[in-house]
Amino acid sequence: MTERTLEQDGDGAQLDTVTYDVVVLGAGAVGENAADRAGRLGLSVLVVEHELVGGECSYWACMPSKALLRPGSVLAAARAVPGAAELVQGTLDPAAVLARRDEFTSHWDDHGQVEWLDSAGIALLRGTARFTGPKELVVEAEDGDTRVIARHAVIVATGSEPTVPGIPGLAEARPWTSREATAVKDVPASLVILGGGVVGVEMAVAYRDLGAEVTLLVRGDRVLDKAEPFASDEVAAGLRALGVDLRFGTGATRVERDERGVHLTVSGPQGEGEVHAEEVLVATGRRPRTADLGLEAVGLEPGAPVAVDDALQATAVADGWLFAVGDVTGRTATTHQGKYDARVVGDVVAARFSAGSAQPGEGAAEAQAAERDAAAFTRYRASADHVAVPQVVFTRPEVAWVGRSEQEARDAGLRVRAVQYPIGSVAGASVAADGYSGTAQVVLDEDRGVIVGATFTGPDAAELLQAATIAVTGEVPVDRLWHAVPAYPTVSEVWLRLLETAGL
Template identity: 55%
Template sequence: MTRSEATASTTGTPEADEYDVIVIGAGPVGENVAERAHANGLSAVVVETELVGGECSYWACMPSKALLRPMAALADARRVEGASQAVRGSLDADAVLARRTAFTSDWQDGGQVDWLDSVAVDLRRGRARLDGPRRVKIEAPDGSTHTLTARHAVAVCTGSRAALPDLPGIEEARPWTSREATASKEVPGRLAVVGGGVVGAEMAVAWRALGAEVTMLVRGERLLPRMEPFAGELVAEALTEAGAEVRTGVSVESLRRPSTDRPVTLALSDGGQLEADEVLFATGRRPRTEDLGLETVGCEPGSWLTVDDTCRVKDVHGGWLYAVGDANGRALLTHQGKYQARIAGAAIGARAAGVPLLETDRWGAHAATADHEAVPQVVFTDPEAASVGLTAEDAERRGLRVRAVDLEMGEVAGAALYADGYRGRARMVVDLDREVLVGVTFVGPGVSELLHSATVAVAGEVPVERLWHAVPSYPTISEVWLRLLETYRG
């Protein structure tokens, strides 16, 4: 038994069930809150009912990107004359799935448990529920219960789960969610993907590349609706060229699967039907807060928990409850949740030490300002779509006076060298009153590695005139920055 799986704390008081900080949920966010609390001199314990490492490690970020990377590598080779001639055949689906499984550690969490142990954070297995202020009751796997008490803070880091619509026949249809889509051990013959957001687009690309016949059913008029319109347009074009069918303006009204070994039939809003071997619903997320005892501290079960910029839950007496990551609904991304965890851990440490939080203003050390101004995201489709900050429409909705500057990325020498016939587009959104960037979007092969430069520019509020002095190396795709700035200056 490792230290972190011991049933008693070695970092708390002689009363073994008392800690400075209790973290509910041992995903990347919870792990980071606990580690940051311990780094600030506090004792910490995390409580987990599933696998340590959470959704990202086993059913989201890691397995999905492991499924997508072979497709991208093959596509890159096929876009370069000389290399394309060396590429023969299609992806080896079995090898891709085996590599995916390796990245999930075959859904075993021993390595993550060892990491908790290495940073002196305790682990309790079981289902946790709040039991009044600063108290957490745990039901262990063997059915026993015991209660932990927090001296300073309890952090809810329980993440989110797939939201399934209430449709006739959906339970009998046994649809895939993001979990089944990233963990399947077989390639379905025909896959229907319901939803046009990030999960839907990525999984449509991945399973089409592995040989499935894919049909996307998108209720709206385009894919990736939270990005600039051209992002969804370019991804939809590429999916169609790859052999997938993308149908917009259509929704599912009911499902029927007569038995476990039969296809599922979807009745559609346009009066038609679609038959598939599996159907993936990628139609949003909801918080995993419905069975946490929130009612015992005056919060609504099943809701997103509203927090301030230190991630402390508002309107809870005593200011001891925090919600970090997906549970607060601010930015449902692993990297953003880990960012919040660093902010929250520092704030918890400062408050525990009685140090005034003097840096809670915009961009302060105890303020998760990026949640509002500079959230980066990459969609690992082919082409990739990467964005940070506001779209032009979002900025105008906020009342900003902006200018959107667009560029066809194939005009950049580095992009032309990267891929023959490079297709992609870039946009920067400039706040004309402050002369800083408030949003940047790139779409094209290999653009994910451009995104951090854009994030630095947006989060740092770097003046456009100063960006002229950030010289991109020639010939790289990053020359897109120079071309955008030239277009802006005219």
């Protein structure tokens, strides 16, 4: 049920007030999924968004970045197969690549996403939300402010934003973040990238494919420091093979921009030097987008992640009305895992607050307690966040992993053994590409006889990941995996070779 009234604010001005059962802050992919699930049992749902409906993934992250990376991957795949390779001439057409990217972002027009909200019965209010108290917010917009009241729950799904380190001159040099890198209209002749995480390495590949000279500065001693070391090494070798000037142990100490471009003073193993480029991309990390939400009005720290339990309920807010999901919690940093959490939180909110959710003879408090107790044994629990988070990096080679790395497993006190196999030795890989190069590794829990982590590198390595995710999430005994017969000749035959190598 929705209510709309006119009230007066503290200055006597009229303030439009709307009341919904559930209010979702953020209409990205995560917020959309949470809103959809929360409303499936009849609750009225309002989504508040100050930018484009569809969020970061649709317009500045997942979709445009992969659209930029895919043409180079296809070209490399064709060149690896004699008979096709002879027909491949020249390099990518940057204008065509960017035009196809524009199609994937709907030319930064969210009309289609708004239509989906309408079709799902989800209301949209455009503006910037700020808490004024428990279950109460003010949404500021150009055409006036609106007071918003949530009867039952507020779900924070505002995502994250890039951080720009305090290097002297960097902010004044108008650096790119991931948004500018994925929305570029013209490819620069040269680009320097700060940071060796997912955004840094993917954009290094994309811009090399598009013809830019790329320098990648990494403060540490490897790229992708959350991946297995062998995967980091293979990606680094792949970047250098593409012509990326990759420098480890190197950071910028000063940045200046003039009419010729950007000039960075850098310090590294060889001492101090300079790097010059048309543009500089900052890819050094992200932070939760909570600084301007007015979290102090509900007892939380602005700018910090919203800590949640496995039902995605905020742990530091009383009465069980505040939830958070996606990047803003610090639990997850991918769209697919955020959407998983969104399905969980939407189901939790629908189950707790929809009419008829309480059992006969139970009051609201008892019903909520029963639901929370049941959460440990039902789908209303974000358990995959702890054991089976999948990650894909669309570099060349691709890297895909799920679960714990070998070191993480040992740090958790598990008695594990890592088993590797060269994917190129599998018949299906030799059919897929001449000179196929890649590695498969599984981390075996010796005491329980299950796989707790897996990593794959190589062309289209991401396609191997779902089987591993099922094995890790389902804790499938490895003696049962013997009976999961891989088709021949496919790259998936590497699963059989891993079991053989493990002596199982």
